[in-house]
Amino acid sequence: MKTTSRRQFFKRMALAGAGVMAAPLLSAKNAVAMKLRPRHDGDVGMLYDATKCIGCRSCEVACKKANGMPFEYDPQGIWDAPRDLSAKTLTIVKLFTGEGEGEQSFIKRQCMHCVDPACVSGCPTSALVKQANGVVTWDIDACVGCRYCQMGCPFNIPKYEFDASYGRIVKCQMCADNGILELGYTACSKACPTGAIAFGTQQDLIAMAKDRIRNDPGKYYKDKIYGERDSGGTGVMYMAGVPFDKLGLPDLPDYSSARISEGIQHTIYHNMLAPIVIYIGLAFAAFRNIRNAHKKTEE
Numbered sequence: 001m002k003t004t005s006r007r008q009f010f011k012r013m014a015l016a017g018a019g020v021m022a023a024p025l026l027s028a029k030n031a032v033a034m035k036l037r038p039r040h041d042g043d044v045g046m047l048y049d050a051t052k053c054i055g056c057r058s059c060e061v062a063c064k065k066a067n068g069m070p071f072e073y074d075p076q077g078i079w080d081a082p083r084d085l086s087a088k089t090l091t092i093v094k095l096f097t098g099e100g101e102g103e104q105s106f107i108k109r110q111c112m113h114c115v116d117p118a119c120v121s122g123c124p125t126s127a128l129v130k131q132a133n134g135v136v137t138w139d140i141d142a143c144v145g146c147r148y149c150q151m152g153c154p155f156n157i158p159k160y161e162f163d164a165s166y167g168r169i170v171k172c173q174m175c176a177d178n179g180i181l182e183l184g185y186t187a188c189s190k191a192c193p194t195g196a197i198a199f200g201t202q203q204d205l206i207a208m209a210k211d212r213i214r215n216d217p218g219k220y221y222k223d224k225i226y227g228e229r230d231s232g233g234t235g236v237m238y239m240a241g242v243p244f245d246k247l248g249l250p251d252l253p254d255y256s257s258a259r260i261s262e263g264i265q266h267t268i269y270h271n272m273l274a275p276i277v278i279y280i281g282l283a284f285a286a287f288r289n290i291r292n293a294h295k296k297t298e299e
Contacts, residue, residue, distance in 0.1 A: 043134030113235030232256035
């Protein structure tokens, strides 16, 4: 009877393991198409129209006041002038200035409150939760500070308090944690003097955006509503007159990265396939080692 060498054994095990790992990857496209999560009636969100924004930053001031966030002073220590989202700043307005005529636009950034949030999918303790109204919230009591949400977010939104002894994740919770959302608006949308920030149900906001495009064709970049389908859809959507990538919004597919990662995990561990294959391999290797050790002892 022909025996199998140790090298051949491990080679076959590697090939078998590769097959187990590759199977979900080969079917990932189909899995994504079948498991896209829809928007639900009553999901709330915001629509930011960059063409209406004047950069007054009233939304920043209102956000900090509503959430009790400290100032981030400029180098001279005079103004509250944050340069990006941080553990002290939940929303920020930036200015993009291009080289061509008319290539100038403000952009407001905050948590996108995704329809299928990768941060929620990647959180091992369920500290991040997508609520029934579509808002993604964070629970301080459940968070262990692993920062997987930071790595998983395609928009680079969650921030961590690195300067605190017991740091926490900080991000916009659409005023769900301070009671303002129950009043039917958010602090930033209430403070906006030009109507650049609209609050409402996501279906109504999408309809509003399409009406604006229909009534003023050519005003908005490619007549696109950013977040309508990007990354599986977002609760915070954008309209602008310049390319969105120049405003710091990434070009993403029409599905969330959570669909890929969860599809792979669910396929590998479906019916305990991967653990069973690994267990059989380890058991066979242990049996061979014991048998070889007995042979050497007898000899």
